[in-house]
Amino acid sequence: INIFFIKILDKTILPELIIRPHLNLNKSGLVDRLKFYNSAITIESWDIPFRKSLTECRIYITNHFSTTFFEALAMNKPVIVINNLDKIKPKSMYFLDLLINNGILFASPESAAEAVSTAYDDVELWWNNKERQKAIKMFCDHYCLMSKDSVKLWNEEFNRLVNRSQ
Secondary structure, three states: OOHHHHHHOOOOOHHHOEEOOOHHHHOOOHHHHHHHHOOOOEEOOOOOOHHHHHHHOOOEEEOOOOHHHHHHHHOOOOEEEEOOOOOOOHHHHHHHHHHHHOOOEEOOHHHHHHHHHHHHHHHHHHHOOHHHHHHHHHHHHHHOOOOOOHHHHHHHHHHHHHHHHO
16 A cells, blocks of 8 residues: 555545555565655554454555455455556466456556445445456465365375375
């Protein structure tokens, strides 16, 4: 999240905005710059478990493809991603295009802020759009392994790796 995003975001949403910057970004002065721009912004501590934070937020907004992004999608939590895709491998573009075409992935903070402002009043209606959910499922089927047997699957994978190295 950056100041460009905050400037475009509907001003009625700002009091509800909670920012959880990466620990390394706190050192760069990001929090101070955001607070200088708008003192009403809430900064969330890493003392709060991410899953708790995610379940309590209305929409998760991120600027990178990290574990938290994949977790949010796997939990079917409304997500907006801001990423200019400059380091993306071409083979990934088919699935990322699904997110772009369904209003989940944006190349600029301004377009993402406009999307959040539009969807915010009824996030559930926006998120549960049939085509959007189809795109999310396709993306998750390819990138987010979700299984009730995850412990068993990880065990099998570790055993396979150990056996291959012997």
